[in-house]
Amino acid sequence: MSSEPAPLPPPSPPPPPQSPDARPKRKPSTRKRAGSHAPLPQDPHEAALYSIRSFLKAHTAYDAFPVSFRLIVLDTKLNVKKALQCLLLNGVVSAPLWNSERSMFAGMLTVLDIIHLIQYYYHTSSYDYAATDVETFRLESLRGIEKELGVPTPPLLRDHPSSTLYDAARVLMQTHARRLPLLDNDTETGHEVIVSVLTQYRLLKFIAINCHRDILQLYQPLRKLKIGTYVAQARADVAEGQDPYHPIATATLNTPVFDVVHMFSERAISAVPIIDEEGVVVNMYETVDVITLVRLGAYQSLDLKISEALNQRVADFPGVVICSASDSLGTLLQLIKKRRVHRLVVVEGDEEVKNGGKKGRLLGIITLSDVLRYVIGQPTSIGESSQPEPDE
Template sequence: MQDATHRISETDIQISRHCISLFLSTHSAYDLLPELGKVIALDVNLPVKQAFHILYEQGIPVAPLWDSDRGQFVGVLSALDFILILRELGNHGLNLTEEELEKHTISAWKEGKQQLCKQMDAHGRPFQRGLIHACPYDSLKDVALKILQNEVATVPIIHASSHDGSFPQLLHLASLSGILKCICRHFRHSSSSLPILQQPVCKIRLGTWVPKLGDPNGRPLAMLRPNASLSSALSLLVEARVSSIPIVDDNDLLLDTYSRSDITALAKNRAYALIHLDEMSIHQALQLGQDANFPYGFFNGHRCQMCLRSDSLQKVMERLANPGVRRIIIVEAGSKHVEGIISLSDVFRFLLG
């Protein structure tokens, strides 16, 4: 629950939104392309087992899919796909075995996923077919809206060499983090043109906060204890439509987070073939991908990015603009008691109005 007093004026909000909208509308996806870098794509005929290991070894949560028969990029494979595979096999009493992963290609999984997602979508929204992508000449605003409206983490930037779309070139994977970095860089030395930047986040209608007692409009914040099962964490990620869950102790003090991308840690030493989702705890699952000397996320700067309710919006935006950071957890000063969470999508929905 946010403080109701001394909120920023609606006029200042609109002035700031107009400046940001103008900047995003006049800059293109080309501004996101790094001078150096690589983009990894996977062939749709690759076995799921190999794809799982590639994502883990490369430290990436998503990769575009290439169909050599059609000569096109046809989709993406993400950490969410592996979560859905785990849950689907679990629902049929199967483990994520070497055999199951070896005999299923990415293409076969994607075809089966279409029916699965139709069954899962209780909101009645149509299942998105094909590849959601952007062109290098698309404005940053269009790219951001495409990410928000389709509820995806990244959008491939693809340049076609001919009018019929043949010979496509994969240039980059655009994310809200990259777009936010452009905003922060542009306005860093002219923050006076954005009145909202110096406002404390508690004074802005932003993010999800732990509701106070008696608040009928409060939305519950999804949190789990470290001894909860990995199965419960994966179910919550899917059903609550969130990308990360704060892991807290019995007093709701922050210990760590479990994110969709953490699922790829099960590829380490073939852990997926050795565990049962209901028997492995979140704490055990997180240890697979962490240094054994540092069992909780406070020692990993990217895992548990925190802020205080008194921190400015600019400070939160600067942190979210760092690669690999997708949400900031709001904690109470001194105690690390979880008070809320602000994601990249929360910031963009606020900035774009």
């Protein structure tokens, strides 16, 4: 046998060139790459919430501004009565305050400030003194009234118009505010400039207009989602002497107006359902109703019963907006898109009537704070704690 190695075969000729389309395609890898985002939720309702939150993170407060709007700013040297006239004549319930001496933002004037002022005068002086003093009482002195009453001073909130809507919503929820002033700086003077005010209603309406497909997927009932405040116990379980509507503040047509004013100030709420002897909602008394009396100088009307005070209400009162606990979040947002809504009264409907309930009986209250908190997610999910939000 020969020990010489066998000769190598001749090299095979190179393959003919191929067009890119003719080249064999590479099989896709079956290895999963590490994702940079959390997996998308599979439930349509949860997926819709995820999409809405992504939408808010991709848009700024500027985007939510209407094409045309006016901004009312009140000087802190203005007296209360003129400030009230300005608010009511322009159909608004709040306005930014401006310190002209220091050329800087000084907070917000809201109807709750006036409610505190009324309560202060009611306990410390006469109607005649209040009627005279309110002519000269300046807006800059309102913070002192809060200290006298022992109520918390509202935080001096602000944000920049270029902040994302999601971040702005977080500020609203984490500070329990209902409106957020948007400030910029004048490039020439360096002074603050009040650009606009972002309210909970404006933010939710912006969502309702631009996230129509997502809203249609928000099918789950309001009470199941724990949106709103509901009576703590079933009526059959309420012991004698207990308030069957706790923790919701209520009044009847025979309740004195000032008793309701005290509820406004003590609980930091802006509306109280008026119910009959069976708990059926017959009306709503709001802070704006009291402000109208103050502007007209009708301080004695605070001693009237609610039934009498309602006769002095403005003719354009929009009425009480009601819903049932089984209505969906999507339906509620569609309503916000169509009309100006600040709260909904949840009443017993057909489902409760089948179980022995009373149609129209008070069951709960849903505010815009409740809705916005659910839509953006609880503050605890973003590293913050939260206390119950007062009524809108």
